Amino acid sequence: MDRWHDCIALVTGSSAGIGKSIAIELARQGMIVIGWARRLENLKIIENQLSSEGKIFVGRKCDVTQETSVSNEIAWIEKTYGKLHVVVNNAGIGRVASLTEGKTQLWQEVIDVNVIAAAVISRETLKLMRKCGINDGHIFFLNSIVGHYITPLIGAGMYCASKHGITCMADMTRKELIASGFKTRVTSISPSYTKSEIFEKSGRKVSADEPMLESQDIANIVVWILSTAPSVQITEVIVRPTGSQF
Numbered sequence: 001m002d003r004w005h006d007c008i009a010l011v012t013g014s015s016a017g018i019g020k021s022i023a024i025e026l027a028r029q030g031m032i033v034i035g036w037a038r039r040l041e042n043l044k045i046i047e048n049q050l051s052s053e054g055k056i057f058v059g060r061k062c063d064v065t066q067e068t069s070v071s072n073e074i075a076w077i078e079k080t081y082g083k084l085h086v087v088v089n090n091a092g093i094g095r096v097a098s099l100t101e102g103k104t105q106l107w108q109e110v111i112d113v114n115v116i117a118a119a120v121i122s123r124e125t126l127k128l129m130r131k132c133g134i135n136d137g138h139i140f141f142l143n144s145i146v147g148h149y150i151t152p153l154i155g156a157g158m159y160c161a162s163k164h165g166i167t168c169m170a171d172m173t174r175k176e177l178i179a180s181g182f183k184t185r186v187t188s189i190s191p192s193y194t195k196s197e198i199f200e201k202s203g204r205k206v207s208a209d210e211p212m213l214e215s216q217d218i219a220n221i222v223v224w225i226l227s228t229a230p231s232v233q234i235t236e237v238i239v240r241p242t243g244s245q246f
């Protein structure tokens with residue numbers, strides 16, 4: 001990770017779960033991490049914890065579905081640091097809402113956070129990278145195993161569709177970057193069940209017998225991917241907990 005020491009990383013949705021673990025791990029690896037979420041109080045706890053370890057994490061309140069808020073926060077990164085090297089599009093939500101009877105509002109919320117926000121943030125942060133001459137950065141998308149396989153979970157149809165959208169967006173972003181001569185790498189990380197707040201918030205119950213990943217497992221994978229040589233591009237990682245039948 002020496003190459004990324006003192007480089008700037010943005011992690012969306014870093015107030016909890018996978019994003020929190022990724023943000024903490026990148027800061028511990030020597031990166032300057034900016035964490036976005038709506039719960040600023042959670043971000044401040046992480047900021048204080050890392051500060052006491054001599055590491056840099058700066059929590060910034062940002063609702064990723066609000067384009068003005070996203071633009072303002074990217075402008076703040078430019079003004080404060082003048083550069084950006086790594087973006088982790090992690091913020092995501094699940095809603096239990098079937099395709100045959102579910103409410104449009106719930107579908108919309110899933111698409112707004114999981115797809116549109118990730119697309120806007122990638123576009124706008126890539127503009128900043130170009131502007132500040134970063135040609136070899138890294139964009140991550142937190143996808144899901146259901147972005148590749150159709151889930152048997154009733155009520156997860158729109159979530160599954162949103163993650164299939166991420167599979168497409170990640171690879172198209174990679175192709176567009178190559179077409180415009182950029183060496184910024186793109187990786188989609190697709191975990192299966194991972195312990196986090198997402199199930200409780202979406203109203204989905206997971207069986208106690210279900211093998212689960214830890215959010216730290218995903219953070220370790222992000223570090224592993226960043227640590228590969230610049231000539232190596234890991235485009236997709238599917239991660240299952242050992243013993244999972246999914």
Ligand SMILES: NC(=O)c1ccc[n+]([C@@H]2O[C@H](COP(=O)([O-])OP(=O)(O)OC[C@H]3O[C@@H](n4cnc5c(N)ncnc54)[C@H](OP(=O)(O)O)[C@@H]3O)[C@@H](O)[C@H]2O)c1
Binds near residue numbers: 019145
């Ligand atoms: N856990 C799993 O089993 C699993 C499996 C595969 C993929 N994933 C994906 O991994 C990513 C992280 O999920 P998680 O499991 O860690 O969920 P989580 O514990 O619920 O955390 C979600 C994070 O996203 C943030 N967020 C949600 N809506 C936001 C908004 N409008 N603006 C800004 N931030 C927002 C939340 O922060 P605030 O509420 O403070 O805004 C929180 O920090 C998601 O993309 C999810 O789809 C999870």
